[in-house]
Amino acid sequence: MLDGGWSPVCAHAVRPNLVGRTNVLKISATDVQERSKTCAMGGALKVRPDVKSPDWQRRWDDSHPFLLGTIREVACAIHNDPRVDTWHGLQEVIKERLDPLPLHPAIRRYVEHAIAGYLEAHDALSSDTPGLQFRCFDPKVFPEPGGTLWVWGPLYEDTAGVREVRKMRLGTVRDKPPTPDPWTAVAAHVAGLLRPAQKISRIRVVEIGLNDSSFQVLFDGSTEDARSTFTSIALPDLKKITGGHTFHPGSFCKDCKIAGCCGALERLDGFLGQSTLGFATRSVSARDIELYETCPAQWFITRSQHLPRQNSTSPASQRGRLVHDWMARAHSRSVQCTAQDIGEFDDPNSFTSSISRDDYAEIQPFLAQHVEICPVRDEVNIISIESPLYGYDASADVVVASAPDMIFVDADKSLVIRETKTTRREMPQDNAEAFDQFFAAAWLLNLFASGYRGPYQSSSARLQLEVITADASRVFEWDLKDAGVLRMAQKEVRQRAKPWHRDATWAATPGGHCTWCPVKGWCPEAESNDEISTVME
Template sequence: MRPNLVGRAHILKISATDVQERSSTCGMGGALKVRPDVVSSEWRRRRDESHPFLGGVIREAACALHDDPRVETWEGTHAAIQERMAAVSLHPATRSYAERAIANYLEAHEVLSAETPGLQFRCFDPKVFPEPSGTLTVWAPLYESPNGVREIRKIRLGGVRAKPEKPDRWTVVAAHVAGLFPPQGISLIRVVEVGLKDASYQVLFEATPEVVRSTFTEVALPYLQKIISADSVHPGTFCKDCKIAGCCDALDRWDGFLGQTTQGAATRSVSARDIELYEICPAQWFLTYSQFLPRKTTPGAASHRGRLIHEWIARAHSRRRKCTAEDVGAFREKETLTGPISEDEYAEIQPYLAQHVEVCPLSTGSQVISIEAPLYGYDASADVIIASTPDIILVDDDGSLVIRETKTTSREIPQDSAEAFDKFFASAWLLNLFASGYRGPYQSASARLELEVISTEESNVFTWDLSDAGVLRMARKEVRLRSKSWHRDTTWEANPGKHCTWCPVRSWCPEAETEDAVDADALD
């Protein structure tokens, strides 16, 4: 136990989700997650109470309607759902999704009940106590039939995923909890996945209690033990949910990064991309990154193209040498670096790659420090975890630290650094890393930020000296102004417009515009 932690470390509460996800993330974060009594004496994570937990709202409403006679008809089902949801405060788009999700769960339940006669809802979140100070649990509804079948359901906000060849750790732990839950005179344990988006379902695992126990010992127990004993520290996406993020030594101290004088409604995490998306539509950011509503999975043309280009450049730079014209030759030439992309995809991005070759930052004497490695820090003033992922950090021939960010566009390239700074928020964001205290893994007397902008016909690199106090003040002001609304927002109102056409969660938004207009490079 670290000095800033207090509480009974021997009390354990481990969920199926913990075993599935926490064994490969920050060791200390996972070890603390499964110790509910251990807290920091220095800092507490604040939760947003303005919006209820969506999954909990949906399942409680759905299971409460199992025995409601109105669900025998379509009209009655929707009347019952709307009546029950009337008392719940939800974002308009979240409400739209929730009402459909509840109806879909009831539809799937009807089919599953027909397959297992007598199947009845029993409880939420069954818990068992395999050790005196240990609890094993699963966030899921539990069902049971008179003939000894016990069914536990994994609820997904989207549709069901492709069934794995072997049951994953979540499934195995869920089955094990169902098997140990009293009374134990059951003959069959079944784990079923239900997709709330479309009423899809599938049986993930079905076995006798004996087989379930042996599978748990083989598949899940080693990972469970790893989580309990872990103590390594590794910043990542789980930091925003960690109980010691605000006092963890693994997070850089970037106090004042957002330039906000007060804390927001809750401990949050944010990146430059988050701010850009929020400025387009607060509701889209909220539905995507807070509520996690199902999204349209097909990316826009510009987004897909940009991803392919970034992946190609990262793969090329991983060789630690300069990109050459031979790397971007004809698709079938031996020297061409194509990787896993198709011939049509390569044909689309090849002109951009040719422009990158002209301004590739690597040279004979340069040293690559990191390629698309995420950086995390904590802004105590705002109570926000800051996330950044520079495309590449390197040391050039002269020993200077260089942060290079690459952007693609189908429009005209900015004429000068001022225009580039205004158009690409990533510039201000990365400059603000240095304004907030970040100095990188390499101590150098000189450092600069380079913004590489490439199109099909031209390229340019805009440069800012990271020791220039005026430049850093300019970056701090830009970040402060652009993050202010996001930091204070708790309503996440929609901002309908042309961007609705490519919005991945538009199907749930009652305010989405339907006109067929698209700004292909809105987030290019």
């Protein structure tokens, strides 16, 4: 049932810098759901808790309680408290439980809301299956020696043989898949195997949306149904994870136990220019730094805690995203953009299938300006388009994420990194002004200052910053062999990253940006110059 095999290829790849028992497996429903689609080696190591690197250990931030853990601990502890029968009593109980915890003000507001949402969903579910009582968190079974299969979540049961595992989501329930997904299949199977299992007649897996008290039944069947569903849906992914041996850097690197010594990550020691380690192993991008500078609380709420968001985006961000999406599709043809590509909205050759008429009207002038300076030509060899690049800065203990809009080899055999920015501000007058206005320039220049040499070895390389307004376009360029330019980029990144790197409180800085903040409904300090709803989509 559990595949404990450690493939020879995997063993050859990792044993020089890993120690521990490879035959001890601990596999969660979340592992099976997510890890089969990410880095194979990261997944194989994640489910082997005893395997570690003697060279590096990930550091966790324990200054803030685990969000979902806090919600479920409180919610399940107060099921039988008679005070929860009234709204005022419920608020009293929640406050009593949360007061001792060091919660960020915005997180506290969400947690209060989520606990009440969970209890509301619990009441509705109890009317469908009366008699359910909370039994335990994180049920575990041991189908093979050295193997543990488990699911993160609360388990309920009644005396009539019904067991129910609940999946908690920070927002609302998702669209129900036509067949159970791997998480559901593992959860149902674990519930069926958990002792005592002799009298279990019915197994349910339920998903609860904490933001709006929504819920839906993902699985409802017998133990036999659960076993067959697990075998057909989850077991193939489980075997894929346990036997994984290839590397694929991605967003999961920040949580990986070998990120600091993984050969698949670019070595970018000193990238952030920080002399000391931060509070924990983190990941960062240029956009993270810019978001933090706008409001540390917004960075923490969205990038670290992932609270539900409003559908609120600034016009500049929306315009930039639409332009980049259009250009990525157009450039994937390896054909230079022309005026015909940005014709009328209904023109099938203008890449408008996923854009509304109003959005197209907004970005069309910017696309017209791009056509004048599109870099794609017959003699250009495109290497990547918006492909993420991940590296590790050992001095700061930070995974560095970048995603250049385009990397290509030009006609003169030079490696070119091209970044595109749209703006309604005045066009920068020169390189210095463009550098100051767009942090992406310093960030990408600093890649080379930190040792990155790209996927194409060339004696020459340069960074191009394409700036587009509604009525003008210009390309600013820096030679990546210019030591003065690289030192300037290093200084810019060091100074702007320092506050983020040393922060652990994430205080809000209210201002006009609150208008577009997607999580302003949770922030007690958000400026409310318009009506803010506390229940967000």
